[in-house]
Amino acid sequence: MHRDQSPLRARSTPEIVPSLFLELDQMLDEFTRLPIRAKFRFDPDMPAVITVEFLAERGPSLVWLIGRELLFLGATAMSGSGDVRMWPTLPGGRPSSWLLLESEEVEALFEVPTAALVEWIEATYRVIPAEAEMAGLNWDGFLRELLGGPATSE
Numbered sequence: 001m002h003r004d005q006s007p008l009r010a011r012s013t014p015e016i017v018p019s020l021f022l023e024l025d026q027m028l029d030e031f032t033r034l035p036i037r038a039k040f041r042f043d044p045d046m047p048a049v050i051t052v053e054f055l056a057e058r059g060p061s062l063v064w065l066i067g068r069e070l071l072f073l074g075a076t077a078m079s080g081s082g083d084v085r086m087w088p089t090l091p092g093g094r095p096s097s098w099l100l101l102e103s104e105e106v107e108a109l110f111e112v113p114t115a116a117l118v119e120w121i122e123a124t125y126r127v128i129p130a131e132a133e134m135a136g137l138n139w140d141g142f143l144r145e146l147l148g149g150p151a152t153s154e
Contacts, residue, residue, distance in 0.1 A: 017042045017127055020120040024054075024099075025111040036110070040120065042068075046142065047128035050121075064101055065146060069130065072121045074099070075114040088114070 020040040025033040041051040050071055054062040066084055073079035074086025074097050085100045089111065099110045 017120070017123045020116065022113060022116060024113075027109040027111065033111070038110075038112075040117070042124045042127070044128055046145075047124070047133040049146075050124075068121060068124060068133070071117065072125075075118050086112070 019042075022038050022040065024036050024038050026036050028034050037055045039053040039055060041053070043049070043051065048068055049065045050068050052064045052066055054064070056062070064084070067080070070080045070084060070086060074088075075095075076088055078085070078087040080086055083102050086097050089096045089098060095114045096111050097114050099112050101108045101110075
């Protein structure tokens with residue numbers, strides 16, 4: 001990554017951003033951490049959303065769709081509301097943030113290393129800048145996919 005380029009400016013030729021694999025710590029309680037691997041995936045057809053797959057050693061993986069801006073901002077400040085929130089940890093240790101995921105069935109808190117995540121998200125902004133992420137979005141298809149509804153031919 002070139003430091004002289006704005007993370008919100010697209011390059012003249014689009015690039016493909018490979019998935020990012022990170023080692024997270026799931027906080028089971030105040031003192032118990034469970035290491036877990038997560039895969040962050042960017043789809044240029046849905047640039048406002050990052051797919052995060054929590055890869056279980058045994059059993060099925062868990063997939064969450066999280067706003068790209070929420071993840072980017074959560075590395076340095078409180079971000080999100082409702083089911084997904086992210087905020088930086090206290091200074092002094094490695095650069096990381098807390099990621100809280102809530103649903104009716106489960107609540108999970110993860111410590112996410114932010115240096116690699118921020119660098120990766122900046123690469124996604126070079127492909128699709130923030131101001132262009134909603135351009136050309138098929139709202140009906142997007143909402144169907146987001147809500148898990150049946151696809152229709154158009």
